[in-house]
Amino acid sequence: MRGTIRTLRAVQWTMLGSIALYAVVGEVLGSGARAADLSLNYFFTTASVAIVGVIFVVRRTLVLRAAENLAAHPDDSLLLSHWRTGYLATYTLCEALALFGFVLRFTGFTFQHSLPYYIGGFVLLSFFGPREPVHA
Numbered sequence: 001m002r003g004t005i006r007t008l009r010a011v012q013w014t015m016l017g018s019i020a021l022y023a024v025v026g027e028v029l030g031s032g033a034r035a036a037d038l039s040l041n042y043f044f045t046t047a048s049v050a051i052v053g054v055i056f057v058v059r060r061t062l063v064l065r066a067a068e069n070l071a072a073h074p075d076d077s078l079l080l081s082h083w084r085t086g087y088l089a090t091y092t093l094c095e096a097l098a099l100f101g102f103v104l105r106f107t108g109f110t111f112q113h114s115l116p117y118y119i120g121g122f123v124l125l126s127f128f129g130p131r132e133p134v135h136a
Contacts, residue, residue, distance in 0.1 A: 001074060001132065008087050008130035015091050019098040019122045026105035026114060034108030041113060044100040048117065055093045055124060062086025067133035074133075083133070090128050097121035 063086035070079045101117025 004080060004084055005130045005132060011091060012125060012129055015095050016122060016125055019118055022098050022102040023118050026102050027111055030105040036108035040107060041104060044104060048097055048100060051093050051096055055090055058086055058089050070133040087130055091125060094121045094125040
C-alpha cells in the first residue's frame with residue numbers, strides 16, 4: 001500500500017510539473033499572432049465541464065468505493081488495483097484539462113484564454129492527492 005501511495009504521489013508531482021511546463025512552453029513557442037477560432041474555445045469549455053463531471057464520477061465509483069473496501073481488506077490486490085486505476089484515471093483527466101489550454105495557446109489564443117485550463121487542471125490534480133484508505 002505504501003509503495004502504491006508513493007508511486008501515485010510521484011505521478012501526481014510529475015503531472016503537476018508538466019502542467020507548469022505546458023504553460024511555459026505554450027508561452028514561449030505558441031506566442032505567434034494567428035487568428036483564433038472561438039468555436040474551438042467553446043468546444044474545449046464544454047468538454048472541460050464534462051471532464052470535471054467525469055472526474056467526480058471516477059472518484060466516486062473507483063477510488064472512494066475501493067478505498068472503503070481496502071480499509072477493511074488491505075491485502076486485496078484487486079481492490080488495490082481498482083483504487084490505483086481510479087487515481088491514475090483522475091490524474092489523466094486533470095492533465096487533459098491543462099492540455100486543452102496548451103492546444104488553445106498553439107492555435108492562436110492568448111495566455112489569458114489558456115490560463116483557466118492550466119489552473120483548473122493544476123488545482124484539481126493538487127486536490128486529489130492519494131490518501132491511505134482508513135476504516136470509517
